[in-house]
Structures are given as structure tokens and as C-alpha cells.
Amino acid sequence: MPDALAKRLIFGTLVLLVVIVLSLPTIVVLGASFTAGNIIAFPPEGFSLKWYEKIALAADLRNAFGRSLLVALVCTLIALPAGTLAGLAFAKYRLRFTTVLQTYLLLPFTVPLIGSGIALMLVFGQMRLLGQVWPVGLAACIINLPFMIWAVSSSALGLDPDLEWAAQSCGAPPVSTFLYVTLPAVMPGVISGGLLMFILALNEFLVSLLLTDARTVTLPVQIYNSIRSIITPDLAAVSVVFIAAAAFFVFVLDRLVGLDIFLKSK
């Protein structure tokens, strides 16, 4: 059938193009990080791990990575309880003023990142919190909170309220019902939401740029500051940290909830 063939050809070409465009930066960064030369060239001059050795010895990069991990951890630890409870509240109860509440909680998503970043910079500045690392995690949590709430509320739609009634009529008090019935039912949403918060905070750039100074830069900001001057292969090796983290999270996400979950319709 020529008709179906044309469709397959056009769709196939476009999809192939997209796959290439999506993967090219990752592949090139990976390739550049293993070069034996002193500049980034294509094809790479030989294979070596010397740039990895160099970054492992660079204290500023190591510290920046440590701070990024701390930011991601703080963000996830705050977002997990806050977002889970909010997501459940939306899914379980018919709230009054739902639209108002949703619009309010969507603010971090609707307000542009540069706006939220500067707003939080002003607030943290008045609270004398600037110059520390953990407020960056708090800020990352606030600006990404809608994602956590979405993750939980969409998985809670499958939560059967009868299960909670059943637990209670069997004599389970509220906390036990929550821990043994409600929470396990939404666990896939909690886990994928938590992972998402971690990886978003690890990669967080703009808000970190606004909230950090020379002593508290996170890794993305450090990379940004360096690529503005000169591009050397050690930055490629640092970037591989993020590629590895992303690969790890894709793997874990696939194992825990399955990537196909993102194809499901609500």
C-alpha cells in the first residue's frame, strides 16, 4: 500500500531526525571527555582518562558537585512530604475553592523562573539566608513543587477510597491507615515525583545562579562560568557526571514504575 508507505517514510524520517538532535550533544560530550588531546577536536585524538583524573583532583569542581548533591537532597526531602500530602488532598477530597487552590499552587509553574528566582533572592536576602547552600535547595523545591504534586495526584486517581474505609472498619486508626493503605497505593507517584525533584534540583541552573555567590556555586553554575571563557575537555568530563546521573535515573525510573507510565492517558 503506497499510502501507508508514504506515512511511514515521512514519520520515520522526522522521528530519526529528532532522535539524532536529542542525542547528539550527549554523544559528543561523552566522546570529547575521553580525548587524549588538549583541545576538543573531532574525531577525538586517541583515548585517555586524563581529563577524568584532572577533574577528580580539582577541589573546586568536587566541592561544587557536593553542593549540588546537597541542594538536590534538601529539595527532595522537603518536597516528598509536602507534595505527597498536597497531591493526596487534591485526589481524595472534593475541596472548596479547588480552582483557587490549584491556581495558587501552580504559581511556581506559571511564574517565569527568572521571576521566581529573583523573588526568592529578595526574600532570602531579607531573611539573611543568602550565602548558604541549603536555601538553594529550598528554592529548587518551591519552583518545582507542582511536578511533585502532579506526580502524586495522578497516581492517586487510581486509589480506591473503599480501601481506606475497609481498613478503618477493620479497626485501623488514621495513621496506620495512611501508612499501610493510602501511601503504598500512591507509592509509584511518590517515587517518580521524588526522583524528578532530585534530578531537577541537581540540574537546577538559573535559580542557583541567582542565589549563589563565588563560595557557594553549584556544579551547573560552575560549568556555565567556565564555558564562557574557554572550552577545554575537562568540562566535558564534568558534564559526564550529569549524563551518568541522568542515565541512572532513567534506569531506576524504568525499573520502579516503568517509563511507559508517561504514555498513559489520565
Place this chain on the structure above:
Amino acid sequence: MRPTTSRYPLIWRVLDGLEAAAARLWPRRFTRATPVLMLAPSLLLVLLLVIGLVELGDSSLRELDTSTFRLSATWTGANYLKIATSGLYWTVIWKSLFGALVVTALSLILAFPYAYMMVRTRSGLLRKLLLVALFLPFFIGQVVRAYGWLIILGNQGVVNDLLGLVGVAPVRLLYNYPAVLFGLVQYMLPFAVLMLAPALTAIPAELEAAAASLGANWVKTLTRVVLPLARPGLIGAGLVVLTLTLTDFAMPAILGGGSQDFIANAIYDQFFRTSDQGLGSALALVLVAIGSLLVGAVFTLFGAGTLAMGRQR
């Protein structure tokens, strides 16, 4: 004789303690307010942002005194007037808006076949491959991806090296408007596909078969059946891409090399280069207003669509 409660497992004791504490802190008569309690942490977190926005509004109404480098004590609309009358900011705003529209259109056109194939393919392997190719860059930050494009498109980059092999002189591919838009499309594609895919899943494949059996060719099936049904997904995806692009900072900064500023870059410069907090705040609020107007308009016209939280009404 030892009391029989000694066989009471530790976890039960912990739970009993928790239940007692919960009952004391949140007695049964408060039950009606439980949803409010559950929302409280999130509401408080977002409150910090709201306070910041109020402060932003306050300083946007204060003009910078260039002799003392302090903001004025009284409110004035001078900053907004400056933005409205200065050609520079209009240029930046139009550049961002136009860029956002182009990126949105391109992202949707490229994301649609990708999402469609991912949803419809019968091969589990292909689906997994497409999912991984999508999620891997999605989880790699903007800075690293922009860095990859610097390596590829730079003057001594991969593309120019390849062109050199066939005898073409180096072409300046970076630090121009198309480079920024290209980087943004690459950044937005995963968002667009992920917003589109669920909407396509909701369309039964039988509908397409029915259209085909009634004599529609694939173009007609696509434009008359699939695209109209995918509208909520297209709206959701378009909205996300549009607002994220309009307000982006990193791609114009890195791939534009300082010459292709979007609104976010202009705001940053006001705060960190010129140190004019008043004008920077006013610009930020103008951007918030443009973004909210766009989102609000689409929400009221078409509903929150795929962006709604919780129950579908």
C-alpha cells in the same frame, strides 16, 4: 510473671505512639479540616514565593537614584514608563515572543510524529528506545546540553571540521538568533512529547482504522481525526513550551553569546550588571504579566486540559 505485652512488637508500639500523638495533636473533631492540614506545607512553601513577588512589585515602583545608588523612598511609575518608551526593551520583548512562537511551532511539529510513533508502535523495543532517547536529554540540564552544542557548532567544532574535510571554509554557526532557537527546540522537545503522548494514547487506534476503511487517506485521517482529538495535548504541550521558551535564560546566554538577549537575560543584567533593582523588578513583572496573560487566556479559552491537578471535572 512477665506481662504478655512483652511480645507486643516494637513497630506496634511505635505506631501506637504515633496514633496517640496524632490523636492528641489533631483530634477527631478537626477531621473536616484535614485536607487543609495536608495542603498546609505546600501552601506555606508557595507563600515564600508570593512574599517575594510582593517585594518585587514594591521595588518595581521605586526608581534608582543614580547619584546615591539607592531606590527612591516613594512610589513612582518611572520604571514602567522607561520600559514602555524605550525601544530597547520592546525589541527584546518582541525577540523573545517571536522566538517563543517559532520554537513552539517547530517543537510541536517535530514532537507530534515522535509521540505518535512512540504510542502506536507495536514494537516494544522501539518504544523503549524512543522513551530512553527522550528521557536521557530530559534529565540532563540545559547547561550541559548547550555545552554539547558549543562543541558541535563552534568555529573549531564538529560541523566545521566535517565541512573542512570537504573543503568548505569555517561557517559561523553560533552566537546568532537561529542558534538560540535551535538550542531551545532541542531543549523543549522532551517536554512537548511528554505532554502530547498521553493525549495520543487516549485516541483509540480503531478510530483511525475506521477512517481509513471509510476511504480517508492518511493525511485526511491525521488532519480530520487524530489532530482534532489530540487538541488537549497539543494545547498543553504548546503552552508549556511557549512559556518555558519565552522566559528562558540559559540558551540565549550560552548559544547567543550575549548578543541575542531574551527578556530573562535583560532582567538578569539589570540586577547584576547595572544594579538597577527597580528597573529589573519592573521588567520581571512585565514578563510575569505576559506569561500569566498567555497561560490565563489559554486556560479560560480551552480549560487546564492536561495541566489540571487531581480530579478531572
